[in-house]
Amino acid sequence: MTATxxxxxxxxxxxxxxxxxxxxxxxxxxxxxxxxxxxxxxxxTEALAELCVRHGASKIVGLEARGFILAAPAAVRAGLGFVPVRKAGKLPGATLSQTYELEYGSAEIEVHAEDLRAGDRVMVIDDVLATGGTAEASLDLIRRAGAEVAGVSVLLELGFLAGRQRLERSLAGAPLEALITV
Structure with a gap:
């Protein structure tokens, strides 16, 4: 589906x-x-919530930081749970972490280990898909937690940065939907 x-x-x-x-x-x-x-x-919010419901998500992951702003209201609208994926060191308790490469270094993200479980179908929401590094790391975290990837939805895809191509393998057939591509 593409946005009208x-x-x-x-x-x-x-x-x-x-x-x-x-x-x-x-x-x-x-x-x-x-x-x-x-x-x-x-x-x-309505468009993102509809994508999550259509793809059978049971939980929504929002990527720090602007992804939180979009994912949380979409989760409420869709009647689904919201799980934040944060930069390393920001979550208390047991976490799963994933390091990934940036063009000028590396970064690490985390999720609470108990927030995603086997049987969960998880939709990742973020504001912008650029190079795809953070989204790719979040897909790895979701699977390591035992959950299934329902897809990735973004407001804006910067097509010239080839993030979609980077994610093809990690998506393993799950959809990647951008409301806008530039």
Whole structure:
């Protein structure tokens, strides 16, 4: 499923391009104007919740930090549980962790070990799919916890960074749905 032209237009009109942020040459996609608009944010929440229900998810994982903002209301709207995947060292108690490579180093994410179980069908939600490193690491965490990947849904895919191609193997046939691709 792709977003309707009407939904795509509503969302795109409220995503602001910020040149040279956080460093020269980068065009940052700022979603805060979209979040500030209750009609656009509501439409986005509804679209994400519908994707989760359609793909049979039983839980939604949100990726730190902007993924939390999108995943939590989608989980409430869909009547599903929300599980945060956080940067290392931010969760108390027993966690599963996954290290992944960035273009200029590495990073690590974690999830509470007890929050995902065998039988869970988990949809990953994030704001932007860029190179796919964080999403790929989250799929590994979900499977290591014994859960099944229902899919990945993002507001915006930066197609020129080839994150979709990086995720093909990790998705193992699960869908990757972007409401907008640029």
């Amino acid at each position: 032209d009407e939904l795509r237009g509503l969302l795109l009109d409220r995503i602001r391009d910020v040149p040279d942020y956080p460093e020269p040459g980068v065009m940052f996609k700022d979603i805060t104007p979209l979040l500030a608009d209750p009609v656009a944010f509501g439409a986005l």
